[in-house]
Amino acid sequence: MSNRKPIRKAVFPVAGLGTRFLPATKAIPKEMMAIVDRPLIQYAVDEAREAGIEQMIFVTGRGKTAIVEHFDVAFELETTMGERGKDLGALDSSRATPGDIITVRQQVPMGLGHAIWCARAIVGDEPFAILLPDELMVGEPGCMKQMVEAYDEVGGNLVSVLEVPHEEVSSYGVIDPGEANGALTQVKGLVEKPPVDQAPSNKIVSGRYILQPEVMRVLEDQGKGAGGEIQLTDAMAKMIGDQPFHAVTFEGNRYDCGSKLGFVEATLALALQRDDMGGDVRAMAERLLAR
Template identity: 80%
Template sequence: MTDKSRKPVRKAVFPVAGLGTRFLPATKAVPKEMLPIVDRPLIQYAVDEAREAGIEQMIFVTGRGKSAIEDHFDISFELEATMRERGKDMSALDGTRLAPGHCAYVRQQEPMGLGHAVWCARDIVGDEPFAVLLPDELMWGKTGCLKQMVDAYQEVGGNFISVLEVPRDEVSSYGVIDPGKADGALTEVVGLVEKPKMEDAPSNKIVSGRYILQPEVMRTLENQGKGAGGEIQLTDAMARMIGTQPFHAVTFEGRRFDCGSKTGFVEATLALALEREDMAAQVRQIAARLLRG
């Protein structure tokens, strides 16, 4: 393994240019990533996860109407001054201020797929390995998903994806890895299959929205044609790199919430509220009352 393939992972790409049409009308004027899970916007959970993993620079691939994300991670002078004057607790704003130079914003001007969104960040990523976090996938665990991946990356280097095990009858809804050698939570990836039939699936380990990629993927994406849905797919680029660079999966020890769906969003809100000491008892009472009808 070369030193290059174990360069520290300092940068993370957040593809946040989507229109969020499944959440209309809520997302007509508010980015989907700014909708709150309890009292923090969805994007905040992904950024906090990246910081825990040692990420130094956050790269947001945005589209029109996403300025609220940029404002959220900026200093709000009027708000902070008013809170100080009134003696309010400022800790609620912890994590919402990204230091100068620690965040960057680039536009994906056309909705051409996840691969294209990642490629839009190529000049900022440069010749370094980088992480990709899909904020729709809220990964919740005692240790963050990306931190688990970075720890494994430091041991073996190369490319990484996070995976979760699901029942076999659910694999046709996801991308699935073709596994090689396994060592605990670490599994060699010898292939990727998108939404296979249950009987054809090489495993029940699904790709779950977190990646560590070597910079060569950008050159692969640059020369890649459109794939499924007429879009430039990141999965296709990763599949082409398997065999040319080490590729592993880390089985995430934690829970995944699909906040790209309304039911997943509600589930995440309820689950995280039930873990909050300041509201868990009341939420349980409310849920019990509602279930009684």
């Protein structure tokens, strides 16, 4: 469709306290914790860039300035490295084009829906992406690129989903599926953490969204939901039926880096994939397991 607006903006909700990783996150944002040698936020931004997204909107809180500084030019570091003849290539992906990074504050922790609503003035009247950096999505192409390609086909609203064993559905938001066509499934409803025997499917919503700007008006008037917070799932559910709504089954691997176990798994998995260390990491893991 020629009149469909492209996805140019992405919102990254990064205001959380990261209490599950204390004391590591006492002075460092959890999004700056590194998987091998790149912070979580870098993986999410790189995924957005690969999908053609130009403007990154960070919804931050107090003590989160390190996230913004990571994407700044580090003059002292680069000058010193240059004088010593060191390669600056490792810093390339951490430099933002001027004006590409915008931050807004979420002063009160009132939930994911509220965090997204805080970015309403910057999103304006454009469709936009949401990436939750805790969810590390590894695929070729990346998850958001897969979603943008699907959006170019069907428009409307999209969520990324993954299939999990049925006994695990009560830990996640799941979709009530309609007609399926390849990786695309129509969404008839969204259910947050259903009991296993009441779950409409085993397709869980996995931290990537493309939403129409009307969701901001829904969030504006929405009361608190589960946990006393303003829930994004509730707002999306209200848009089903008014606008096209689809799920994209992600081809790739998801690592829940909001948990310690998922963080360790992601570190090991990505280290094993690296040409510069994969063999050594495998040998190291085998030595440790043999003890």
